[in-house]
Amino acid sequence: VKPHETYLLDRCNREGSQRLEVYRAHGGYGALEKVLKQGFTPAQVIQLVKDSGLRGRGGAGFSTGLKWSFMPDPEKDPRARYLAVNADESEPGTCKDRVLMEKDPHGLVEGILIACYAMRIETAYVYVRGEYRLPYRRVEEAIEEARAAGLVGKQILGSAFSCEIRMHKGAGAYICGEETGLMESLEGKRGQPRPKPPFPAGFGLWGQPTTVNNVETLQNVPFIVERGPQWFAAIGTPKSAGNILVGISGHVERPGVYEVPLGTSAREILEDLAGGVWKRRKLKAWIPGGSSTGFLPASLIDVKLDHDSLREAGSMLGTASMIVLDETACTVRAMETIARFYDHESCGQCSQCREGTQWLHQIFARLERGQGRAEDIDLLTSLANGMAPGKTICALSDAAAIPTHSIVRHFRAELEQHVRERRCPLAAPEASPRRAVLGAHA
Amino acid sequence: MTRITIDGRAVEADPKKPLIHACHQHAAHVPMYCYHPGLTPVGSCRICQVEVKQGEMPARVVVACRTPVAEGMVVDTEAPKAHEARRQCLEFLLKNHPLDCPICDKAGECDLQDYAFLENQGQGRSVEPRRKLEKRKSLGEVIVLDEERCILCSRCVRFFEEVTKKPQLTVAGMGARSVIATFADRPLEGNYQGNIADVCPVGALTLKKFRFQARVWNLKKTPSTCGECSRGCAITVEVLRKGEVKRLRPRYEPAVNQWWMCDHGRFSFERFNAEDRLQGAVAYGPRGAEAIDVEQALDAAAGLLRVHGPPAVYVSPWLTVEEGERARALAERVGAPPRFVAPPPSPLKDDLLHTGDPCPNRRGLVELGFSAVSAAEALEGLRSAACALLIGERIVELVGEDALRSLPAALRLVVLDTTVPAASASSLSIGVPNAVERTGTWVNVDGHRGLLGAARPAPSGVAPLVRTLEGLERALAAAEVAR
Numbered sequence: 001v002k003p004h005e006t007y008l009l010d011r012c013n014r015e016g017s018q019r020l021e022v023y024r025a026h027g028g029y030g031a032l033e034k035v036l037k038q039g040f041t042p043a044q045v046i047q048l049v050k051d052s053g054l055r056g057r058g059g060a061g062f063s064t065g066l067k068w069s070f071m072p073d074p075e076k077d078p079r080a081r082y083l084a085v086n087a088d089e090s091e092p093g094t095c096k097d098r099v100l101m102e103k104d105p106h107g108l109v110e111g112i113l114i115a116c117y118a119m120r121i122e123t124a125y126v127y128v129r130g131e132y133r134l135p136y137r138r139v140e141e142a143i144e145e146a147r148a149a150g151l152v153g154k155q156i157l158g159s160a161f162s163c164e165i166r167m168h169k170g171a172g173a174y175i176c177g178e179e180t181g182l183m184e185s186l187e188g189k190r191g192q193p194r195p196k197p198p199f200p201a202g203f204g205l206w207g208q209p210t211t212v213n214n215v216e217t218l219q220n221v222p223f224i225v226e227r228g229p230q231w232f233a234a235i236g237t238p239k240s241a242g243n244i245l246v247g248i249s250g251h252v253e254r255p256g257v258y259e260v261p262l263g264t265s266a267r268e269i270l271e272d273l274a275g276g277v278w279k280r281r282k283l284k285a286w287i288p289g290g291s292s293t294g295f296l297p298a299s300l301i302d303v304k305l306d307h308d309s310l311r312e313a314g315s316m317l318g319t320a321s322m323i324v325l326d327e328t329a330c331t332v333r334a335m336e337t338i339a340r341f342y343d344h345e346s347c348g349q350c351s352q353c354r355e356g357t358q359w360l361h362q363i364f365a366r367l368e369r370g371q372g373r374a375e376d377i378d379l380l381t382s383l384a385n386g387m388a389p390g391k392t393i394c395a396l397s398d399a400a401a402i403p404t405h406s407i408v409r410h411f412r413a414e415l416e417q418h419v420r421e422r423r424c425p426l427a428a429p430e431a432s433p434r435r436a437v438l439g440a441h442a
Numbered sequence: 443m444t445r446i447t448i449d450g451r452a453v454e455a456d457p458k459k460p461l462i463h464a465c466h467q468h469a470a471h472v473p474m475y476c477y478h479p480g481l482t483p484v485g486s487c488r489i490c491q492v493e494v495k496q497g498e499m500p501a502r503v504v505v506a507c508r509t510p511v512a513e514g515m516v517v518d519t520e521a522p523k524a525h526e527a528r529r530q531c532l533e534f535l536l537k538n539h540p541l542d543c544p545i546c547d548k549a550g551e552c553d554l555q556d557y558a559f560l561e562n563q564g565q566g567r568s569v570e571p572r573r574k575l576e577k578r579k580s581l582g583e584v585i586v587l588d589e590e591r592c593i594l595c596s597r598c599v600r601f602f603e604e605v606t607k608k609p610q611l612t613v614a615g616m617g618a619r620s621v622i623a624t625f626a627d628r629p630l631e632g633n634y635q636g637n638i639a640d641v642c643p644v645g646a647l648t649l650k651k652f653r654f655q656a657r658v659w660n661l662k663k664t665p666s667t668c669g670e671c672s673r674g675c676a677i678t679v680e681v682l683r684k685g686e687v688k689r690l691r692p693r694y695e696p697a698v699n700q701w702w703m704c705d706h707g708r709f710s711f712e713r714f715n716a717e718d719r720l721q722g723a724v725a726y727g728p729r730g731a732e733a734i735d736v737e738q739a740l741d742a743a744a745g746l747l748r749v750h751g752p753p754a755v756y757v758s759p760w761l762t763v764e765e766g767e768r769a770r771a772l773a774e775r776v777g778a779p780p781r782f783v784a785p786p787p788s789p790l791k792d793d794l795l796h797t798g799d800p801c802p803n804r805r806g807l808v809e810l811g812f813s814a815v816s817a818a819e820a821l822e823g824l825r826s827a828a829c830a831l832l833i834g835e836r837i838v839e840l841v842g843e844d845a846l847r848s849l850p851a852a853l854r855l856v857v858l859d860t861t862v863p864a865a866s867a868s869s870l871s872i873g874v875p876n877a878v879e880r881t882g883t884w885v886n887v888d889g890h891r892g893l894l895g896a897a898r899p900a901p902s903g904v905a906p907l908v909r910t911l912e913g914l915e916r917a918l919a920a921a922e923v924a925r
Contacts, residue, residue, distance in 0.1 A: 190612070348613065351593065
């Protein structure tokens, strides 16, 4: 990996980084001050973010500035409006927002405040996944510290801008990380996605205009404001700007969260940052961006981690959370685990997803136990085609279909071997060692 | 109106309704499970996928129930991609479906069965064990839930949320483990539970009173009007071979009841199956009851009315407008004020359908000049009369059979009702058809004219009431001439 600035994680790695005084000592809340005191209009802030080329870090990679600009003009639409911060981080393999919330909660608070200013929002909700107890507490403490310092609440820094930030704890459902499922859950309802349209910008939380942004996305915003959109746009690739946090896990020497410019190759991340495949073994398969992005073979390890390169490779950047499988791993077994996850997490509204995720799970479970039939392999493809793309209310069905397609496309021989030998040809996997993921940047 | 093209035909569509509505209106077959025209579309079953092309955008496959119509939209319901998407969706829906159609009450009118047949989907590709769930879960007095048959369309959930405005059902659990449930397994409440068996597209929610009662294709269906209150909900009377009424179901009528009816009305069919029907006529003499010929009975009645008259006349509020006209003419001829006996208001009155007024044709009769009296007032009138004429279905029940028996023995009472009153309650009884055996008009509380359909023939020897009344008038005229 070429030497590069790791602006996000640098702040996390400071002693006492979660505290306001440390954050401020290193220029924290400077961006907010700049916005409020140098007379930036909300439209100018949105333009800044648009110009920077920042794309959402939650998985879909939509232009953040564009999303913000969808919020209706408050002059014409005087309804209450909300920001919902997606801190549900539920995609398997993903643990980047956790690091940011634990180590740099003020970065998030500042990002929220600038976003709210830009969209003229006075209330933001942070929806934190239930298991994230420490991150929840850190963000909660940061909000209280900021409030005491006049940074949250009424007339922030003496300006006319007021903003309240509230915390909400999820109850552990994957589907509540889907933006409309998250809003239903925030409203106290059963967490199931809403059909779109209407889109959140017109009909969001409690039917009011709402924007949902991921934690890492918002953490980038103060840097863009402070250093300018050109600085940000110069990092990464023309269409995927900025640094991204890559969580790498599985069979690697040094699993953890690393920060690289978008467009860094997967090989560089695996070999230079994560220390390569563990135990000097060979790479068999890897997942580029969380379980829903599917498996890629070792031959594609030189693919660059950015939105377009991965799309060309038939996958997605997703949450840029790499999962690495060494040569001893069974991809069918790994896929069974993924299929079980989506079977468990489907909300059950849409027929294809409710029945399809279960069906896929059942087939992969049979294959792994040596009860597969030759026709099951084509059946998998056929079922995945019935589930996606775009056939259901949300993308959970796609999230189960994409890895299914990938396993048939890239590891068909292994599936066939399971059928032929009527057993899993590989030994039971070794357990991955438990290691701290915090601040593991090299 | 919005101009769109459906399957090559230029049509006009209501811009306030989703695309699926326009498709159905213009005879394009688009299946639906979660969509119901009376409920908010949620777009969750995904079976109504059609291909839509708008302007320069490439054609997309969308769910028709959540797609608004737009000017110039071109819809292809049979586009290969859309058709394939629906077929795939159907396969998923059938994956865990128990396929117990041979013992399912819904078979024959099941949307899932119909579409599977239409698509010729006779063979499943799944070898996985089917979901095992509760097969007969009681949801209270009215409904049984078969969780295995349920396709989780959530129509029943939305029915309570949106129509009765008292949510009682929910989807509990997630994914393939989802089931329909009430809070803490409480039984369902209220007067509208039966509707969820109608909205259920499959055999998951069935009526306890219809379970294993009939195969639906053996039912003869006749449009009619419910007679349990002055709302007069549009219904279908469903009769099995021998004429047994098996079900009353609401029939869509935008001006009255939309798609719904109350349980009180729905289960009122049982009285039509009561077996003590009066066929022909009965005279009560010193030797007890004696079956007589109707013509003979009419002459005898005319004789009684002439000798002991003028009579008091009371009719039933179940009389149709047509019957009311004849009854009024008869009352005028014998010089009696036209009156109908109104039962006391029902406590079932609600904001949805039930009006609390048990008289289905109060408005029609009042418009004809009838005035309402209570049973007590009617009895008072009968007590002071030498002879009386009681006309119409349920009139004995309204005045009270015991009360009739307590009247002075000298009172000559001529009764035209469906049942045989006990001895001494009348002098002469002539049978009449009940509400499922005659045609006619009821005017509901808002002035809507609801039509009755004859779902089955009246018992032998029972003539339409209009004819009986005409016969009585003729007999009276003849008696007057003879005098």
